[in-house]
Amino acid sequence: MKRMILALLVLVAIGAGLFWILTEPGRLSEAELSAMPAGDPVAGEIVFWAGGCTSCHAAPKSSGDDKKILAGGLEFKTDFGVFRAPNISSDKKQGIGDWDQAAFANAMLYGTTPGGSHYYPAFPYTSYIRMSHQDLSNLWAYMQTLPASSNVVEAHDVGFPFNIRRGLGLWKLLYLSDEPILDVPADNDQLVRGRYLVEGLSHCGECHTPRNAIGGPDKSRWLAGGRAPEGNEKIPNIAPHGSFAEWSESDIVEVLTSGFTPEYDSVGSSMADVVTNTSKLPKSDREAIAAYLKAVKPPVQ
Amino acid sequence: MRLIVAGLAALAITTTALASGNPAAERQALMKNVGAATKAGAAMAKGEVDFDAVTAQLVLRTMNNAGLAFGYMFPEGSETGEKTEAKPEIWSDRVGFDKLVNKFVADTSATVTDLDSFKAAFGAATENCGTCHKAYRVKTN
Numbered sequence: 001m002k003r004m005i006l007a008l009l010v011l012v013a014i015g016a017g018l019f020w021i022l023t024e025p026g027r028l029s030e031a032e033l034s035a036m037p038a039g040d041p042v043a044g045e046i047v048f049w050a051g052g053c054t055s056c057h058a059a060p061k062s063s064g065d066d067k068k069i070l071a072g073g074l075e076f077k078t079d080f081g082v083f084r085a086p087n088i089s090s091d092k093k094q095g096i097g098d099w100d101q102a103a104f105a106n107a108m109l110y111g112t113t114p115g116g117s118h119y120y121p122a123f124p125y126t127s128y129i130r131m132s133h134q135d136l137s138n139l140w141a142y143m144q145t146l147p148a149s150s151n152v153v154e155a156h157d158v159g160f161p162f163n164i165r166r167g168l169g170l171w172k173l174l175y176l177s178d179e180p181i182l183d184v185p186a187d188n189d190q191l192v193r194g195r196y197l198v199e200g201l202s203h204c205g206e207c208h209t210p211r212n213a214i215g216g217p218d219k220s221r222w223l224a225g226g227r228a229p230e231g232n233e234k235i236p237n238i239a240p241h242g243s244f245a246e247w248s249e250s251d252i253v254e255v256l257t258s259g260f261t262p263e264y265d266s267v268g269s270s271m272a273d274v275v276t277n278t279s280k281l282p283k284s285d286r287e288a289i290a291a292y293l294k295a296v297k298p299p300v301q
Numbered sequence: 302m303r304l305i306v307a308g309l310a311a312l313a314i315t316t317t318a319l320a321s322g323n324p325a326a327e328r329q330a331l332m333k334n335v336g337a338a339t340k341a342g343a344a345m346a347k348g349e350v351d352f353d354a355v356t357a358q359l360v361l362r363t364m365n366n367a368g369l370a371f372g373y374m375f376p377e378g379s380e381t382g383e384k385t386e387a388k389p390e391i392w393s394d395r396v397g398f399d400k401l402v403n404k405f406v407a408d409t410s411a412t413v414t415d416l417d418s419f420k421a422a423f424g425a426a427t428e429n430c431g432t433c434h435k436a437y438r439v440k441t442n
Binding site: 061063231232233234236258259260263264265266267268269270272273275276 | 337
């Protein structure tokens with residue numbers, strides 16, 4: 001009997017040890033951190049708009065220049081619980097003003113907090129992991145120039161078992177990868193740029209790709225739309241076989257510039273925020289997104 | 302007598318046409334008109350077609366007309382139906398909604414004299430589309 005209990009305890013210890021190892025939050029290596037290029041805040045502004053930071057992190061209902069105050073507070077009521085966008089302004093106490101570049105890089109690319117815990121994937125690091133280190137550095141430089149806000153944001157309200165953050169390490173093993181989703185010719189600069197924006201920095205797939213029961217993206221139905229993670233909003237299929245099959249590339253460029261569809265309907269809800277961001281990008285970036293969207297393959301049946 | 306019957310019949314038809322009892326369908330038709338006007342206006346603002354003062358003014362008038370009607374087009378009880386994309390906030394935040402509608406009416410009241418004045422007025426008018434749709438429109442079907 002004693003032996004059996006001992007064996008059981010050993011098994012539990014091994015299991016716990018394995019869980020601990022598998023769920024270790026990822027971080028950049030010392031070598032990667034020391035090779036991080038210097039940041040240019042001016043170039044970082046484009047990264048900021050392309051990355052859509054302000055859509056979630058600005059105070060709810062803000063507009064104009066207030067969009068640059070990343071005070072947080074927007075709530076996302078999901079099946080897993082209520083997530084609240086944190087204050088990521090330059091405030092040293094409530095924001096991330098006391099972070100260094102390494103902390104920022106680990107958060108953006110690996111969803112790892114400065115304290116070595118996991119962020120929930122409501123923060124789209126599953127896309128940001130594809131960001132270039134130059135863009136990351138530029139963005140960090142730019143964000144430090146933005147105003148501080150002392151707004152206090154409440155903690156997330158998430159139920160068991162999702163409240164055990166360490167377990168997110170297992171989720172990341174399944175879904176956190178910097179592998180490209182679509183194969184594009186390496187010498188086609190426009191498609192490579194489009195892929196970088198759609199799959200990475202601008203994280204289109206976070207809303208436009210359907211998710212499974214544990215919130216993992218169904219990459220076999222890439223960009224094929226579905227229910228929004230929050231509320232009952234219907235997210236359209238933006239792949240070439242989807243709702244916008246008839247649209248030309250210039251129609252896609254137009255909707256990302258002005259919000260107008262070919263019939264001059266104007267997009268609403270969260271996509272209106274996206275247009276506010278994409279309208280600030282160089283036209284070549286919107287053209288690259290359009291070219292990429294036209295190159296997406298139909299879903300595997 | 303016949304005349305009276307014909308008159309009443311005509312009145313009945315008119316009444317039906319004016320108030321179908323389906324505000325969700327009516328406002329969608331109205332929005333489509335605004336879309337058609339915006340399409341014509343955008344072609345002119347972009348220089349794809351020549352500027353024409355009469356058409357330009359008609360574009361703004363069509364928008365303005367719709368704006369004046371919007372205040373009546375979202376009554377209590379029309380929160381659902383016709384696959385409406387109207388957000389519940391229209392009814393829970395009526396003051397905020399009315400504020401944006403009034404701004405749209407004001408921004409579409411301009412008188413157009415030339416291409417430059419049209420571009421300015423059209424630009425200001427169409428800014429409202431995204432602002433209002435962001436706050437009060439959501440696709441759920």
